Structure formats: structure tokens, C-alpha cells
Amino acid sequence: MPANLIKKNVITALAARAAGLDNGDGNPRVKQGVNRLLVDLMVAVDELDISMEEFWNGVAYLTQAGKQNEFGLIVPGVVLEHFLDLRLDEAERRAGLTGGTARTIEGPLYIAGAPLSKGEARLDDGTDDGEVLFMEGQVRDISGKPLGGALVDVWHANTMGNYSHFDPTQAAFNLRRRIETDEDGRYRFRSIMPSGYACPPGSQTEKLLNAMGRHGNRPAHIHFFVTAPGHRKLTTQINIDGDKYLHDDFAFGTREELIPQVEHVVDARETHQAGLNKPFARIRFDFRLTKQVVDAPTTVVNREHAEAA
Known part of the structure; x- marks a missing residue:
């Protein structure tokens, strides 16, 4: 025809x-x-x-x-979620909002209501024998002022690439916490190094990607919502340097500014000081939040999330 x-x-x-x-x-x-x-x-x-x-x-x-x-x-897999981030980036630039930490996709696996800690937290429940990860940093405004009382909402996959709630073998809120920063804007957590994952075998997402000649893999990453009174909500993630799919994420979530250095600590004295008997990994990453302004589009997105059981 x-x-x-x-x-x-x-x-x-x-x-x-x-x-x-x-x-x-x-x-x-x-x-x-x-x-x-x-x-x-x-x-x-x-x-x-x-x-x-x-x-x-x-x-x-x-x-x-x-x-x-x-x-x-499917939405991140066909670049639409990243496209929405790019539009918001440009809208903020035109509104004169610059200097904040880069945003990237939220993904579909957030669960609200994770346990709240002050200053620091342990995310894992000790059942996954992965590489121990210590991550810490500061939440600051774009002038560098620490933001005490900011909220760092963090979630990530286990060493099998699975998330609690969606994976029935994990305890509720495993690898999910909310951390309120101390008076110096500092946060710290202990967890395990996450693994990347692929979209479910036989899923509609995989079928579409196969039809386009693409894979459905994501590199290892850690998700964050970061909020503070008077500042714009940040939705972002860090990607783990060295991952095979670091620059080939099917969900287009990788941004160069969000690839911190991963230090693998093998020194026996340092491992002992950390309370461990084996090597561990360490990441430092600071978040910078921009001020809330009247005329800029909101960064608070009301979207449907799965509910905790």
C-alpha cells in the first residue's frame, strides 16, 4: 500500500x-x-x-x-526519562540556576518510607557477602555552605542486581535508608557494593530492545533523592566506575559528573580500623543543591511508586 x-x-x-x-x-x-x-x-x-x-x-x-x-x-529504555531531565536542565539554565549537582533518572524501583537515621546509617542487613562499601560526603548549597538537616534518601541493588520489595528474598527496606545530615551537612553510610542488572528476561522491555538491536543492561549505581528546606529537590544517582556498562547504560542514566572515584582499600591497618577483616571500598561524593525559586519549573515529581508491604 x-x-x-x-x-x-x-x-x-x-x-x-x-x-x-x-x-x-x-x-x-x-x-x-x-x-x-x-x-x-x-x-x-x-x-x-x-x-x-x-x-x-x-x-x-x-x-x-x-x-x-x-x-x-520502557520509558527510560527509549530515552524519554533522560530527555525529560535534559529539558529540566535547560529550563533551569534559562532561569539562572546553575552550579548544582547533575540530575539523572529516578528509575522505577523507589519505595517511600525507608527508615530514618541521623548522620549515618547502615543500609545492608548483613546477609549479602559483597564488598563492603563506605560512602560519605556533604550536602551544601551552591556557595559551599553546609546544609545541616538535609535529607539523603538512598537506595540500590544487592550483589545480584535485585532491589528489596521487588525481590522477595530480601528483608523490607534492605539497602534503603533516609539519612538526615548533621550540622555540618555530612552524611555517611555503610553498605555493600551494588551490582548492575538487566531488564527481566522475556519481558516486554527486553523484546523491544531486542527488536532495536540493543541490550537491556544497566551499570552498577546508587540512587538518591536529596532535599533541604528552601532548596530544589535533587534526583540523581552515582555510577560505579569500572563497570562494563558504565558508558552503555540502556536507560541513559550515566553522566560524567556522577562517576566518583572508587577507592579499594586493602591495607590491613585501615581494614582493622574500619572494623573489618577484609578489604573494602570507599566513595566520597558531595551534593550541591540550588535554591528554590518561584519562576523555575518544579523538581518535585508526583509519580506512581510501588508501596511498601
């Missing part, structure tokens, strides 16, 4: 009517979005000569992805 069978003005009229632009009822913002998406979709179908079978296969794919709750993986 030849492409471009339908004139653009016919497509425009169809989309406008379907989106309700010819009436004064409904939600104007929803109508605007539906209209634009319908126009773009119908133009794509026409220009690419998408067959009815291909179209309905696409609908079936999306239906199954919804049943398996996979859109939280």
Missing part, C-alpha cells in the same frame, strides 16, 4: 474532532495533548505505511506491557 494516502488537513480535522477541540467542555490541557499526539501518530502511520496488523501488534504490545507494569522500564 502506498504511503501518504491521507491529506494533512484531513488528519488535522480528524484529530481535532477526536480530541474535542470543537467543544467547550473537558480539560483543555488534556485536549491539547491528545490532539497533538493523534496528529503525530496518524502522520507516522501514513508516512511509514504502517499496516493494520503492525498497528494492532503495537496495541497488543502496549497492553501486555501495562499488565506487567513495565512502562517504568
